[in-house]
Amino acid sequence: MEVHPSNIETAAQMESVQHLQGSEAVRERAYNGGGWLLSGIMCVNILLLGCALVSGSAFNSVAITTVHRQIFLIILLLLTILWMVFYSIITYRKNQALPLKDSHAGPVWLRAGLVLFGVLSLIMDIFKIANYVGYIHCDSPVKVAFPVVQAVFLFVQTYFLWIHAQDCVQLHKNFTRYGLAVTLSTNLVLWMAAVTEESVHQTEIPENANVTRSIDLQPPILVSAGYGDDKCKCSHSSCSLFKEAYFYLYPFNIEYSLFASAMAYVMWHNVGRVVEDHSHRNTKFCLKHMYVGPVAGILLVLAGLATFIVYEVEVVEENQEKINNALMMHFIMNIVIVSLMSVSTVVGCAIYRLDKRERVSEKNPTRSLDVGLLVGASIGQFIISYFTIVAVVATGAKGHLNALNLAWAILTVVQLGLQNFFIIEGLHREPLRAVQEAELHVSGHALQSHTEMSVILKNNKPRNNFTSTQDRLSCKRRALKEVCLFLLLANAILWIMPAFGARPQFDHSVEIKFYKFTMWAAIVNIGLPFGIFYRMHSVASLLELYVMS
């Protein structure tokens, strides 16, 4: 079919057609606009009620106990399970009615991560059940019921998200919206509960240690969330073993809730969305010809693990000098890691400058969420670092430990800023393979079309000199991949250290003295979970960048 030159010029008319088509789509959406808004409001409400209950049970053990919170959680879990089963049955029956999939949603690494963390969370629940069964003769049976229900929930939800994460639901839209809003808020409340329990558990340790005992602390307002009463004795001998063990699995459960929340949010966002079914990008992860990045990264991880284990062993001792040595080692190790990361991120950003790949503008809720979560989560770590900087500078930064602490905080701020820039820029670039395909596609299209048409096409100058620069690009690609791998491994070790209990923020006393214990505990206990999630999330994003470039 021929395009008449006269019509290409009438851009205004085209625009009006386009506008009308647009407003058609808008009207369709308007009909469901209410459900979208109301389900969002409901989600916020469940979330805030959960927040109040979780805080209440953590800070006031008299009126609201763990049992109350767990009853609330069990209700939420059962509701979510019911809805998921119901949804699965409906879609199984009307399988033809759901041809629309968002190929960006639920990528393989996210779903694989979900299953991995799901399995580890399941083990945690089994340990919890084994532990609380020993207390059942003298403690509430709800404490056994909760992990049982949670285990069922883990199973159902992982199956549900594995199958349905990419759905753009077109049937029962409003009902699906409410269901997904409940799923989202359930996962977020579970996350809050786990983070609070974990923080309370981690904060208890430094109080018993010698370091902080000398400082005039305010009475700690955190109370233990009741892991079995003191008067209530365990009926079997392995209780303390299970209790020790399941706390090491908490970080995985926290990540599971966040992964599930992210996927539920994207599904909720995609309800009623009409997308073209893009062909699947082939995401191969192959490590061929990669040497510098992975080797340097693995060395860093091993060194980090070694110092972390030494630090954890030394810091619980009574001897103040040993603690100071352990702290110094930990600070130096972190400074080295963060400096190396900053340098390699600068190299990566420099490569972007040289690289002329286009930015992608296509609507993509998964990517927007990725970027939002990355920036949002980094604020947790930023806040801790800035508060440390202010405290250390204001007290004069005397002694080498304070100087190291200050250097670490400043370098962390630099590294976070650089890494955010690097990841966000990278996520918005077109994947290199897609660029090549587009190149082929465009040239084919140009040959087919009318001359008038190809004038427009020729304006895409950067695309035309692409093939000539392919050799240089492949060199840049390799460098970019090396940088991504190194940053990935470095972020992994920075995730492992705080996730498994390194708390130099409480072992070093400057900030506690400066802000008083309650305020500093609040800052660290709110900021650090976000910081840990940031590292985790960076690993996932860098893996995506690695595959894309």
Place this chain on the structure above:
Amino acid sequence: MEVHPSNIETAAQMESVQHLQGSEAVRERAYNGGGWLLSGIMCVNILLLGCALVSGSAFNSVAITTVHRQIFLIILLLLTILWMVFYSIITYRKNQALPLKDSHAGPVWLRAGLVLFGVLSLIMDIFKIANYVGYIHCDSPVKVAFPVVQAVFLFVQTYFLWIHAQDCVQLHKNFTRYGLAVTLSTNLVLWMAAVTEESVHQTEIPENANVTRSIDLQPPILVSAGYGDDKCKCSHSSCSLFKEAYFYLYPFNIEYSLFASAMAYVMWHNVGRVVEDHSHRNTKFCLKHMYVGPVAGILLVLAGLATFIVYEVEVVEENQEKINNALMMHFIMNIVIVSLMSVSTVVGCAIYRLDKRERVSEKNPTRSLDVGLLVGASIGQFIISYFTIVAVVATGAKGHLNALNLAWAILTVVQLGLQNFFIIEGLHREPLRAVQEAELHVSGHALQSHTEMSVILKNNKPRNNFTSTQDRLSCKRRALKEVCLFLLLANAILWIMPAFGARPQFDHSVEIKFYKFTMWAAIVNIGLPFGIFYRMHSVASLLELYVMS
């Protein structure tokens, strides 16, 4: 010019042209993408450093004093003033280079509000100067310098935003982005500082009152932000008068900072944006034929003011019974206000159901920001309400005061949810006047175009039966306007009460006992400023809805 039928059908070709035009625009943006991201990261960093300094000076008076914070603020203010003067000079010279305006940005009510709050903030600064001049012989001169610099800043910024709020800057894009990012963070840091000072000031009062003295309070961690040392005596007699006076002007200064931040954010977002210059909507505000809404609203405001004044007078007395009576009156008044608001919001939502106006999908950063701020700010009030509900329910809600408190909290949650829904739905509707114009425009267009074209146009069914239902619509419009006016006035009184110092959260002891003083003070002092801003912002949004419908 004629449109050939064959071409209308080739939607795919049109799409491809459109796509190419789109990617042109994207490439243009990609070039500046880095500046956009880096200025955002810089803004977050200034903000968090400011946050750490403000918290440090509020919670630790030894190492970081008000003077340190004010020096930091003076540097930020001077930087912003310099940039604004520089920008104004550049644009004054190259006046022709800036033809692009975003007509949605900086509407009249926002700019008028900015000037009003700017003038009141200026008066506050003059009072501050007058007060601190009396202490200059024994206190730091920075305390006088700060309000002086702030006064200059207020003047320059109000002028700058009045003139340039609608600019879509195309020259020196990156430089402008950094400038606006600094402006944004300066205003937000000023807002944080003002909110913290205000909260510290408001929290001091209940500690002296009799109510809380009987409770075993934890030592308050808030320290007075140093309004003149105790040993330092004022050299003139009217010091205490000025000090009393300027605290009443704080709420206006807080609102000024938020208004300016919102405008700076929209400007920052609009840098480099290419928009079509829409003709200005004629926004007339006329009260003709409006009776029920305004009269009921004014009666509510007067009743609210009367009970508020009585409450403020009674609650500082020593007599516990008088305080309880005052609290009961305050609770009942708030319950009445919130219930009436909920009912009228339900009426408004019902009218939306009947009303078939289209949803607007046009990109509009001002509206997105409006909705984001509305939902974000409402979370502050939501949190306080939910924490109250949990505390009162957990302690059994004994006595009529607790029952009233619980009822107030539950009704507030209901009212906030309904109002958010009402305002967001309303902001996304097409203005009624625009609908009428579009109607005329479309019919005219349909006559001009080819038959093929008008087939598409005729698909817009709702538009076609518009004229026949105009009479019924005008009745709906009136009802909607009445609802908006009533809600506007009711939000105003709910803004006035906490902004001028009503703190039933501290006068009533249930939550303090339940969460301990420090935690409850943290919740209220973080949540309430957002709640106050929410009411203020709702007034502005409802005014817009009133003009639009």
